[in-house]
Amino acid sequence: MNTFTDSTVTAVQLISNFDPGLWTIAGRSLGVSATAALIGCSLGIALGAYLGVARFRGRSALLTLLNTLLALPSVVVGLVIYLLLSRSGPLGFLGWLFSFKAMVLAQVVLVVPVAAALSRQVVEDVDAAHGEQWRSLGAGNLVRCVLLAWNERFALLTVVVACFGRSISEVGAVMIVGGNIEGFTRVMTTAIALETSKGDLPLALALGMVLLAIVGCLNALLALFRHWQDRHQAAKPTSLRGWVA
Amino acid sequence: MTSLISLQHVSLKLGHVQALSDVSLRIDAGEHVALIGANGSGKSTLLRVLNGLHDVNEGALQLATCRQAMLFQRPHMLRTDSLTNVALGLWLDRSLKLRWHQAKASALEALSVVGLSGVKLQNAATLSGGQQQRLALARAWAKEPELLFLDEPTASLDPPAKREIEALVQQMIAPHDKPRPMTLIFASHNLGQVKRWASRVIYIEQGRILADLPTAEFFDAECLKQHSHQAFLFLQGETS
Numbered sequence: 001m002n003t004f005t006d007s008t009v010t011a012v013q014l015i016s017n018f019d020p021g022l023w024t025i026a027g028r029s030l031g032v033s034a035t036a037a038l039i040g041c042s043l044g045i046a047l048g049a050y051l052g053v054a055r056f057r058g059r060s061a062l063l064t065l066l067n068t069l070l071a072l073p074s075v076v077v078g079l080v081i082y083l084l085l086s087r088s089g090p091l092g093f094l095g096w097l098f099s100f101k102a103m104v105l106a107q108v109v110l111v112v113p114v115a116a117a118l119s120r121q122v123v124e125d126v127d128a129a130h131g132e133q134w135r136s137l138g139a140g141n142l143v144r145c146v147l148l149a150w151n152e153r154f155a156l157l158t159v160v161v162a163c164f165g166r167s168i169s170e171v172g173a174v175m176i177v178g179g180n181i182e183g184f185t186r187v188m189t190t191a192i193a194l195e196t197s198k199g200d201l202p203l204a205l206a207l208g209m210v211l212l213a214i215v216g217c218l219n220a221l222l223a224l225f226r227h228w229q230d231r232h233q234a235a236k237p238t239s240l241r242g243w244v245a
Numbered sequence: 246m247t248s249l250i251s252l253q254h255v256s257l258k259l260g261h262v263q264a265l266s267d268v269s270l271r272i273d274a275g276e277h278v279a280l281i282g283a284n285g286s287g288k289s290t291l292l293r294v295l296n297g298l299h300d301v302n303e304g305a306l307q308l309a310t311c312r313q314a315m316l317f318q319r320p321h322m323l324r325t326d327s328l329t330n331v332a333l334g335l336w337l338d339r340s341l342k343l344r345w346h347q348a349k350a351s352a353l354e355a356l357s358v359v360g361l362s363g364v365k366l367q368n369a370a371t372l373s374g375g376q377q378q379r380l381a382l383a384r385a386w387a388k389e390p391e392l393l394f395l396d397e398p399t400a401s402l403d404p405p406a407k408r409e410i411e412a413l414v415q416q417m418i419a420p421h422d423k424p425r426p427m428t429l430i431f432a433s434h435n436l437g438q439v440k441r442w443a444s445r446v447i448y449i450e451q452g453r454i455l456a457d458l459p460t461a462e463f464f465d466a467e468c469l470k471q472h473s474h475q476a477f478l479f480l481q482g483e484t485s
Contacts, residue, residue, distance in 0.1 A: 132317075133320065134321070151323045
């Protein structure tokens with residue numbers, strides 16, 4: 001057997017035997033990325049939805065900046081967050097460096113531009129088509145961005161999944177601000193990088209498989225949800241009652 | 246009669262397009278005014294200016310304080326139930342100062358007026374075009390507007406749906422049991438509808454008003470020819 005086949009067999013054994021080392025890392029990775037995606041999407045979608053409906057001086061420059069940030073290298077984010085959180089940095093007093101919080105913060109910074117840029121496009125398109133009807137009814141920018149974002153919630157769900165994908169698959173930022181400390185800040189991507197450099201390919205491959213499986217499951221769930229939604233759209237009404245006074 | 250709307254030398258440029266050029270007109274309360282003209286002539290733009298959706302570049306627009314509602318060719322409904330869609334339209338109108346439960350009660354009544362009580366809990370985005378337009382009409386009806394704008398409200402509907410909408414609008418603009426007469430301003434390509442609803446017809450071409458006549462005179466070929474040859478040619482083309 002060659003190295004790849006060997007490694008794959010061992011990786012499958014690690015997964016099926018519920019190797020505690022592997023599942024701890026996978027759990028931590030999920031925790032960090034899910035938290036970052038949740039916070040980042042909340043901020044990014046709100047910002048994107050507002051930018052989708054609002055017109056103001058400097059908007060074009062802001063959109064250019066936002067689109068530029070889409071290509072933000074994760075190591076650069078890691079470096080900047082490291083400098084901010086280091087003992088002598090402006091946020092050093094928080095004591096977050098090499099912690100779960102630092103990794104979440106770095107991933108939030110990576111996720112916000114993605115969520116904002118994608119949701120801006122979604123909301124801007126629907127506002128261009130129908131926004132004036134809502135303006136005619138008396139909806140200002142704030143109300144319109146909430147209504148239209150809510151109306152496009154299924155499209156925005158895809159944005160959330162894309163953001164989660166971005167955060168769970170990045171390695172540079174979490175490596176720098178988390179420090180890849182075993183049992184504390186080691187996540188799947190940093191573990192893969194480390195195990196590969198050490199030559200422990202089965203563990204690296206097993207982690208890679210788990211990573212792919214998680215993203216795959218998430219996308220499958222999303223597809224199932226959309227399928228269910230399409231089938232039940234006519235029959236099951238939704239309501240805004242929760243947030244309208 | 247009281248002047249409700251007054252436009253003086255209004256011009257509007259949308260991008261590089263001169264949408265309205267030197268438009269002056271006065272509309273009194275209770276008038277039913279039809280805006281007609283070819284596609285892209287400026288009818289819809291003029292309606293949007295009057296509804297406050299576009300700011301003018303030049304000229305003066307005076308609009309008396311009154312409750313307004315506007316119906317679009319293709320109404321947009323949120324992916325939620327019909328009742329919420331109508332109630333939201335009322336709740337958003339700050340002049341009505343309705344609380345959510347009051348808006349819902351009014352919306353319920355409006356739905357029964359347009360015959361859509363049966364779909365009040367159905368997702369509005371899944372209704373047919375005709376039902377969505379009736380829903381939009383319910384949203385407008387519930388506001389009890391003094392000024393109603395209609396932008397080709399039946400243009401994308403099939404004949405039965407068109408008839409239903411026409412009947413509802415007719416009911417809405419009829420002067421009976423209303424303290425103040427409703428003013429109607431609508432854009433339409435449907436000359437039959439113009440004859441049925443309008444008391445006055447304005448012909449627009451390339452953003453300019455070329456004819457502004459009482460309906461009977463507008464449809465009198467000789468009279469129209471005297472006032473505006475372009476409007477006469479347009480009408481000939483539409484009726485031939």
